[in-house]
Every structure is written in C-alpha cells, then in structure tokens.
Amino acid sequence: MQIRIYYEDTDTGGVVYYANYLKYFERARTEYLREIGIDVLEYMEKNIFFTVVKAEVNYKYPARYGDLLEVETNLVSLSKAAFELENIIKNKEDGKLIVKGKVKMVCLNEKWKLKKLSEDFVIKLSNLLPK
Numbered sequence: 001m002q003i004r005i006y007y008e009d010t011d012t013g014g015v016v017y018y019a020n021y022l023k024y025f026e027r028a029r030t031e032y033l034r035e036i037g038i039d040v041l042e043y044m045e046k047n048i049f050f051t052v053v054k055a056e057v058n059y060k061y062p063a064r065y066g067d068l069l070e071v072e073t074n075l076v077s078l079s080k081a082a083f084e085l086e087n088i089i090k091n092k093e094d095g096k097l098i099v100k101g102k103v104k105m106v107c108l109n110e111k112w113k114l115k116k117l118s119e120d121f122v123i124k125l126s127n128l129l130p131k
Contacts, residue, residue: 047110
C-alpha cells in the first residue's frame with residue numbers, strides 16, 4: 001500500500017509526526033485483511049471486534065512532507081485467540097527504511113471480552129504464516 005505524506009501528517013519541521021505511523025499501520029492492516037477476503041465491517045456487524053493489545057514501532061529514518069511511502073504488511077504469528085502483523089515502511093522513491101513495527105491483535109465479543117478467532121478467519125490467515 002502506498003501513502004503520500006501531506007502537510008497534515010507532519011510536524012512544524014516537515015517530518016512525519018511519530019504517532020501517525022500507527023495510523024498507517026492501521027490502514028495497511030485493513031487493506032491486508034481485505035485482500036485476503038476478511039472484511040472487518042462484516043465481523044463488526046456480527047459483534048466480533050479486533051483490537052490492538054500491543055504495538056511496537058522502531059523509527060529508522062524520517063519521512064518528510066511530499067514523500068511517497070510503501071507500506072508492507074506480513075503475518076508474523078497466529079494462535080486461536082490472537083495474531084501479530086509486522087509492518088515495514090520504506091520510502092518508495094529511494095528505498096530507505098523509515099519504520100518497522102509489529103501489532104498484536106485479539107478478538108473481542110460484543111461485551112468486549114476475549115473471544116477465540118473464528119475458524120474461517122484462522123483458515124484465511126494460516127496460509128500466510130512464514131514457513
């Protein structure tokens with residue numbers, strides 16, 4: 001997924017504000033799931049929710065106003081109750097590594113209690129696990 005950096009993404013120095021990378025992870029995660037046939041809205045309509053319980057962000061190089069970034073998302077781990085995704089953000093034009101991060105997700109029911117991931121969800125993701 002590509003993201004163009006706009007003025008609203010940056011601080012007064014023209015550098016991407018650090019917390020915005022979590023927004024980019026969120027967008028990339030949603031697209032990643034959509035591409036493998038998981039529509040988060042459909043799960044929400046069934047009172048099944050996904051939430052972040054852990055996030056790691058390692059900043060390597062600043063992204064700046066006008067940059068075009070490439071966000072890569074990969075499944076790192078999967079269990080009956082959680083999954084972890086890695087995001088790698090690079091500058092599309094020069095290939096520099098901007099940020100690496102991981103996000104651990106769990107599934108919740110309508111009462112916001114932990115719930116096992118559905119079988120169909122696990123099946124769709126299990127084929128993407130690194131070998």
